[in-house]
Amino acid sequence: MKDLFSYIKCLFIPYPKVRSLEGLRGLEKADVLFHNLVADKKVPGMAVTVLEKGAVVLQRGYGFSHLEDRTRIDPQQTIFRIASISKCITGLALGIMVEEGLVDLDTSFYQYVPYYPKKEHDFTLRQLASHTAGIRGYRGKEFALNQDISIKDSIEIFKEDSLLFRPGHGYLYNSFDFVLLSLAMQEVSGIPFQEYVREKVLIPLEMNSTFSPEELNVSSSAVENTASFYTKRSLCFKKAVEVNNVYKLAGGGFLSTSEDIAQLGQAILEHKLLKKETYDQLLTSQMVNDRPTYYGLGFQVSQDAAGRDFVGHVGNSVGAYTNLFIYPKEEKVISILINCTDPKAQPFLDSAIDAALDLRTS
Numbered sequence: 001m002k003d004l005f006s007y008i009k010c011l012f013i014p015y016p017k018v019r020s021l022e023g024l025r026g027l028e029k030a031d032v033l034f035h036n037l038v039a040d041k042k043v044p045g046m047a048v049t050v051l052e053k054g055a056v057v058l059q060r061g062y063g064f065s066h067l068e069d070r071t072r073i074d075p076q077q078t079i080f081r082i083a084s085i086s087k088c089i090t091g092l093a094l095g096i097m098v099e100e101g102l103v104d105l106d107t108s109f110y111q112y113v114p115y116y117p118k119k120e121h122d123f124t125l126r127q128l129a130s131h132t133a134g135i136r137g138y139r140g141k142e143f144a145l146n147q148d149i150s151i152k153d154s155i156e157i158f159k160e161d162s163l164l165f166r167p168g169h170g171y172l173y174n175s176f177d178f179v180l181l182s183l184a185m186q187e188v189s190g191i192p193f194q195e196y197v198r199e200k201v202l203i204p205l206e207m208n209s210t211f212s213p214e215e216l217n218v219s220s221s222a223v224e225n226t227a228s229f230y231t232k233r234s235l236c237f238k239k240a241v242e243v244n245n246v247y248k249l250a251g252g253g254f255l256s257t258s259e260d261i262a263q264l265g266q267a268i269l270e271h272k273l274l275k276k277e278t279y280d281q282l283l284t285s286q287m288v289n290d291r292p293t294y295y296g297l298g299f300q301v302s303q304d305a306a307g308r309d310f311v312g313h314v315g316n317s318v319g320a321y322t323n324l325f326i327y328p329k330e331e332k333v334i335s336i337l338i339n340c341t342d343p344k345a346q347p348f349l350d351s352a353i354d355a356a357l358d359l360r361t362s
Contacts, residue, residue: 014070015038015039015041015063016035016038016039016063017039018036018039018040019032019035019036019039020032021033021036024355025355025358026355026356026358027050027057027058027355027356029352029355030050030058030352030353030355030356031058031060033348033351033352033355034046034048034060034062034352035062036348037062037063037345037348037349037352038062038063041236041237042232042343042344042345042348043062043063043321043338043339043340043343043345044063044064044067044230044237044338044339044340045061045062045063045064045065045067045073045078045227045338045339045340046061046062046063046073046336046337046338046339047060047061047062047073047074047075047078047080047257047258047335047336047337048060048061048062048075048258048334048335048336049075049258049259049261049262049333049334049335050262050332050333050334050335050356051262051265051266051332051333051334052330052331052332053331053332054266054270056262058356059075059076059258059259059262060075061073061074061075061078065078065226065227065228065339066227066228067228067230067237068228073227074225075257075258075259076209076257076258076259077209077225077257078225078226078227078257078258079209079211079216079222079225079226079227079255079256079257080226080227080255080256080257080258080320080322080337080338080339081229081245081252081253081254081255081317081318081319081320081322081339082210082254082255082256082261082315082320082322082337083252083315083316083317083320083321083322084175084251084252084313084314084315084316084317084322085254085256085261085264085312085313085315085322085324086178086249086250086251086252086253086254086315087178087250087251087252087298087299087313088264088268088298088299088312088313088324089197089201089202089210089254089264089298090129090178090181090182090185090197090250090251090298091129091282091296091297091298091299092201092268092273092274092282092298093185093196093197093200093201094125094129094181094185094282094297094298095273095274095278095279095281095282095297096200096201096273096274097185097188097189098278098281099274099275099278102188102189103125103184103185103188104125105124105125105126105129105281105297106124106125106126107124107125108122108123108124109122109123109124109125109128109133109180109184110122112125112184112187112188113180113183113184113187116155116159116180117159117160119134119162119163120162120163121134121163121166121167122167123135123163123167123168124167125181125184126286126297127167127168128177128178128180128181128184129177129178129181129297129298130171130286130293130295130296130297131171131172131173131174131177131293131295132167132168132169132170132171132286132288132293133163133167133177133180134163134164134165134166134167134170134172135158135163135164135172135174135176135177135180136158136161136164136172136174136176137172137173137174137175137176138174138175138176142157143175143317143318144241144243144318145157145243145244145247146241146242146243146244147244148244148246149244149246149247150246150247151179151182151183151186151193151246151247151249151250152183152186153247154179154247154248155179155180155183157176158176168288169288169289170288171286171288171293171295173295175248175251175252176251177251178248178250178251178252178298179247179248179250179251181250182249182250182251185250193249193250194212194214194215194249197212198215200273201273204272204273205263205264205267205272205273206263207256207260207263207264208260209222209225209256209257209259209260210254210255210256210257210260210261210264211254211255211256212246212249212253212254212255213244213245213246213249213253213255214246216255222255226255227339228319228339229318229319229320229339229340229341230319230339230340230341231318231319231340231341232340232341232343232344237340240318240319240340240341241318243317243318243319245317252315252317256337257337258335258336258337259335261322261324261335261337262333262334262335264324264335265312265324265325265326265333265334265335266333268283268311268312268326269326269328269331269333281296281297282296282297282298282299283296283299283301283311284296284301285301285302296311299311299312299313300312300313300314304325304350304353304354305347305350305353305354306350306354306357308327308329308330308357309327309328309329310325310326310327310328311326311328312324312325312326314346316341316342317341318341319339319340319341320337320338320339320340320341321338321340321341321342321343321345322336322337322338323335323336323346323349323353324336325353327357330357332356332357334353334356334357336349
């Protein structure tokens with residue numbers, strides 16, 4: 001009955017009106033395109049930050065962090081699940097471990113986690129970070145697992161399964177790769193994965209509004225600023241199912257603000273924290289059978305809908321859809337966080353991104 005009441009109430013939430021795009025270009029056009037995504041009820045809420053050469057040129061919240069009381073989104077404070085942008089954070093932490101001499105990308109995973117069941121073929125940290133290790137993806141509703149389990153305990157879900165292909169000879173994007181990667185990093189560092197990431201990545205980059213689910217739960221101000229998470233229905237949005245992302249923190253569990261994620265993108269653009277040669281490894285597409293995978297180590301290395309080169313990540317998880325696009329040539333960063341499971345909005349986001357990259361307003 002409560003769910004039915006919430007659904008009916010949702011139908012009558014007053015949304016903003018669609019605005020005309022006539023005569024608009026550049027940031028003005030992008031702003032209206034983002035606005036219209038909410039006005040057309042394609043997303044419940046969204047935070048956007050656009051940087052040019054490190055300066056904020058557009059930063060706004062659109063729609064609602066909580067539909068029930070129409071709480072507005074603040075791009076500097078509203079906290080979203082960032083889904084697979086988490087992999088970029090993990091990629092940086094992995095690069096730091098390499099530079100510290102704690103791990104070697106091409107050493108066997110079993111060197112770091114000897115208790116993992118042996119498979120027909122060996123695989124490396126590089127292959128895990130590039131999705132070329134042959135580990136399987138989610139089955140059924142595993143993506144929405146709501147169990148309080150640790151990174152180490154979570155390998156029970158898939159550890160007995162065979163590799164899907166010989167490591168290095170195929171590509172399969174999945175989150176279990178990053179569960180294993182974070183387990184190896186945790187074993188090597190001797191401290192919880194999230195602590196290593198906070199110490200080595202989040203604090204140095206002053207990403208003060210970025211949290212693991214466990215950290216979020218002990219911060220009252222962060223809890224207060226966290227958006228509600230939704231799933232799209234034909235006429236409305238409903239609350240997303242409860243999910244516990246602690247075990248898959250490395251691949252899709254972090255929460256953050258649009259501003260913090262833009263800071264992350266700018267740090268990557270400026271090659272902060274890591275040496276150039278380390279970034280070259282993270283941001284170079286891996287090759288499988290002499291063909292590029294368009295994926296580096298924790299980063300998509302590809303082209304956007306208009307053919308522009310970018311690095312970063314698109315993310316989709318329960319109650320979240322996210323974009324981080326870093327454009328080295330244009331020296332621009334675009335961070336978009338949405339509080340809804342895949343709203344099928346990427347073509348609309350692509351149009352807004354295209355307009356945002358044309359910074360002429362007249």
